Amino acid sequence: SQTIHQWPATLVQPVGSPLSLECTVEGTSNPNLYWYRQAAGRGLQLLFYSVGIGQISSEVPQNLSASRPQDRQFILSSKKLLLSDSGFYLCAWRYGAGDEQFFGPGTRLTVL
Amino acid sequence: EDQVTQSPEALRLQEGESSSLNCSYTVSGLRGLFWYRQDPGKGPEFLFTLYSAGEEKEKERLKATLTKKESFLHITAPKPEDSATYLCAVQARWDNYGQNFVFGPGTRLSVLP
Numbered sequence: 001s002q003t004i005h006q007w008p009a010t011l012v013q014p015v016g017s018p019l020s021l022e023c024t025v026e027g028t029s030n031p032n033l034y035w036y037r038q039a040a041g042r043g044l045q046l047l048f049y050s051v052g053i054g055q056i057s058s059e060v061p062q063n064l065s066a067s068r069p070q071d072r073q074f075i076l077s078s079k080k081l082l083l084s085d086s087g088f089y090l091c092a093w094r095y096g097a098g099d100e101q102f103f104g105p106g107t108r109l110t111v112l
Numbered sequence: 113e114d115q116v117t118q119s120p121e122a123l124r125l126q127e128g129e130s131s132s133l134n135c136s137y138t139v140s141g142l143r144g145l146f147w148y149r150q151d152p153g154k155g156p157e158f159l160f161t162l163y164s165a166g167e168e169k170e171k172e173r174l175k176a177t178l179t180k181k182e183s184f185l186h187i188t189a190p191k192p193e194d195s196a197t198y199l200c201a202v203q204a205r206w207d208n209y210g211q212n213f214v215f216g217p218g219t220r221l222s223v224l225p
Binding site for chain 1: 154156
């Protein structure tokens with residue numbers, strides 16, 4: 001069966017500090033991968049998606065970036081965090097030919 | 113622009129009191145409609161995919177239905193463990209890579225014992 005991991009689970013960072021969130025998927029190969037941000041009381045917002053190693057598409061301009069160094073690894077980064085980057089970050093995957101997306105446990109980021 | 117609204121925003125039920133959650137959508141050709149359950153502080157858990165009007169899916173006390181403009185999530189004889197936020201999302205027909213999942217804000221369900 002497939003499993004998706006995210007770490008860390010929670011993170012508190014000062015404004016201006018760097019960020020690295022990691023997501024890995026087990027039990028499948030060549031998945032499509034997604035980074036979402038969920039703000040309180042609002043729907044999930046897609047930040048980045050990837051259909052393969054090194055292939056990243058950005059949906060929302062911001063100070064975040066994403067990378068996919070391995071088939072089942074997806075990383076969300078920032079060089080300098082802003083207060084507005086606080087939120088709940090979710091990684092998701094899907095089969096290349098499927099439609100449903102399956103979510104990880106999430107990372108709660110607080111920028112102070 | 114594709115949009116999803118959900119109602120009510122919050123719903124309180126007594127254990128055993130059946131009800132329905134609504135998801136209304138506008139999309140430029142529906143590829144699929146998805147229901148998820150999300151517990152506080154956790155990632156959404158996939159429940160159902162519906163593809164065409166008239167389709168129904170069931171899982172334990174939950175049944176999802178679809179029309180051309182909306183979907184309902186019916187909860188029969190709910191239990192306290194059904195308490196969660198229920199999210200609805202739609203995907204347009206042209207969206208081949210899943211880059212355009214449009215999520216609603218969710219319905220927060222509380223089932224009291």
